[in-house]
Amino acid sequence: MIILAATPIGNLKDASLRLIEVLGEAAVVAAEDTRVTQRLLAGLGIANRPRLIALHDHNERDKAGELVELAREQDVVLLSDAGMPTVSDPGFHLVEAAAAAGVGVTALPGPSAVITALAVSGLPTDRFTFEGFLPRKHGDRMSTLRALSGERRTMVFFESPNRLAASLLDVAAALGDDRRVVVCRELTKMFEEVKRGTAAELAAWAADGVRGEIAVVIGGAPERVVDLDTGVAQVLALVADGTRLKDAAGEVAEATGLGKRDLYQAALDRR
16 A cells, blocks of 8 residues: 655654654655655664655656556555655645555654644634645735635645745735734744744744744634625625626625625615
């Protein structure tokens, strides 16, 4: 079968006993970076030297079929450089191919930057969404953030330290200066830092430059308290701008939490 194995995101002592056991016996390991895997084996004191196959963003689609066929005969352990494979790391296409071919897939749970950042953030954890990396370009980033402006769940992002300040400025512009934000830097490592504040405050803090691996946690949009009359007025304003009544009712319903049917009928009655 395919074994997805979570690896430490910074502190080698976070390696699970199961990970050490499996790597100690593995015959084949597919790795995002074989050099990183060799250092991991050495760091964990594992004498086993499995066959290492590079599996990364640029070759995963081509390699998936070969690895699936190999996994019919023996276990293939999949490692990313840190954390759980397939989560913003290579592995999805391999798992997709394995599932389609009827080859078993299992996982060795372990460290995750997404869950660790969420847990230490102090923001609501009952409902959340992982959004991966924000787009590199300002315009694309603003479009993404505006599309998420009404998201009620806590949001987790990865970000490059070189783009953090610019991204936080865009968060403040798109979601509001006072939106709650937590920047988690170097999680589980010696210089771990968790910085909490508003979007505007953390944008100013990051302006001097930040180093390390970054996860950004953003609080969800506050609940909007809008009565039906106000909602209907918003629907009719959209209709006046050329939006179909049905679409306008749906858009306002999603933004306010009001019932789509109630908005549609009330707007019809008022027209």
